[in-house]
Amino acid sequence: MGEQKGLTIQGNMATALGAKLSRPDVIPAYPITPSTLFPEKISEYIADGELDASMIRVESEHSAMSACIGASAVGARTCTASASQGIALMHEMLFIAAGMRLPIVMAVGNRAMSAPINIWADHQDTMASRDSGWMQFYAEKNQEGLDLMILAFRIAEDERVLLPAMVGIDGFVLTHTVEGVQAPAQEDVDEFLPPYDPPHGKLDPEEPMTFGSLGTPEYYQELKYDQTKAMDNTPEIIDEIFDEFEEKFGRNYNRITPYRCEDADIILLTMGSMTGTARAAVDEMREEGEKVGLAKLTVFRPFPSDLLKEIAGDVHGLAVVDRNISPGFGGAVFAECAGAFINEKKSPLMKNFIVGLGGREIFKKNFREMYEKTKKAVETGKVEKPVEWINMDEDVMR
């Protein structure tokens, strides 16, 4: 076991380093704020001879994902990076990558969707790709961004999985923010992540095979069932690989990580960089005697309904904090959480809070407010407004 190296780097550098340690063969990428530093760093690695890979400087994100598909289909380990409008432009190709069961990995700098144009953090971009068949991982800090890249390749390429994966780090809050990370030694990553060899065939003149056939109504539904089943089977494989990672590198990952939840009455559920602020707010409130806990969602797809029920099944209130909005419903994570408890005899009372859209700051006081509102609902047994927007201009809310 090699020694891990302490570095102080930005989030994009951490995901780029995670990618580099994973030894990708091909990286087709197109610049977009706030993920641009990823392809820049990869280009630098290649230019300096630190990474032996082919970078394709494509003319659009659509072509980035298209080239990823071509490269992955011949058996290359392939990754890219994108954000916001870029992910929207490649939306079509996300479904095709998943449908062909290609284990492509994408580093995302999570960013709001236009209009109005906004380059700052929120999760709208990847939430809009929720149904594309990609696994989705979200990092709280740069270390997680680095580790989750390596984990994403390993999980995606597992013969029992073979699905693409995206790793989200919040725009600017993480992508451009310097933090300390521990970088695993190359030989240890090599051991953890062996070279990719497609187990079910690739584009090879020695053994011709057709990818991306026309699937008529007689076959389409079964093919989609198989693909969905692969995703349904991933939770225990993810757990197994998370465990192996911890054993090797000493850092613990869970699909959902509970914090001070043992005797909690109310749990706040968060995703991404806001979790650190939420944890500080929970600590403060705990000191004040409030029975509040925190659940951090790391794996959004496949959605960990099983773990959520274990963690929040006995609490009175669950406050789901969404950094995205599905107009006409509420937050996307809220919908998943509500779905997790369907058909359960016992379910916490749930409230949804929309926060941090387009880079709006999220403060400790905001989490306190969410907690108070959830507590009030629990005490009265009534949820007057299931979905509330937090940290808003009062004039607009009148």
Next chain:
Amino acid sequence: MSEDEKKELLASGHRMCAGCGEGTAMRTILNEAGPNSIATVATGCLEVTTTAFPQTAWEIPLIHAAFENAASVAAGIESALKQMDKKGETNILSFAGDGGTFDIGFQALSGMFERKHNVTHICLDNEAYMNTGIQRCSSTPYGASTTTSPKGKYSIGEDRPKKPIARIASAHDIPYAATACIGYINDLKKKVNKALEADGPAFLHVFAPCPTGWRHGSSDTIELAKLAVETGVFVLWEAEDGNICDLNVTYKPKERKPVEEYLKKQRRFAHLTEEHIEKIQKEVDEKCEEYGF
């Protein structure tokens, strides 16, 4: 020649229409390219008629991803094989119809050319969106009636000229660009080989009549393909290294036939008046003068 090399690489039993020009083009091109090839194909007639699961007509590895990106998928394949030191002599072919080349696939194609991937893009041009039901494309010629440029009291059908795609492709300064036609198989074969031998991106614009969309008899396909060239409607040429000012016309008919002979065999042009035909003839004459015959 080994048994394997003699094998037809586009298997019979595909579902193309009777008399489809694409079938002739594909058979010729794949057999010239040989088994050590990998192909990408854009969404369209070719994909629909050759890949219906669980069957495939392809005897070489094929990937169909979407409509607008045959060239960028091919670019990914080429880069990956090069990176993994497996490129060797493998030909990378990118196939698209006119819609997937002239219109929706143009950006991906331009990017692939500019980045100098060693990929041959082949456009099978039947002059409209045939797979979706004969809608006009920027490849549709002046005067053709399509379902979105229909003839009518106030319409002569398509009212703009065809986009000169091969010249635009060549203007990317790619090593090889050529036009070809299924009426001239030997010329097509030569050009396929030149395109594959080129050190870098190559473009082949292959003219392939469509009985269903052009509304002509399914036994007239080859005759029409020849007439397009004999009348000067479609000119066979090739250009190296983007040298379109000094391109090589590979076939000059001794005596050009009147365009009417070509137009009158197709119901998409049946509504054209003598005046319209004169206008088309004049434009063809001017074009042929430019090409030097």
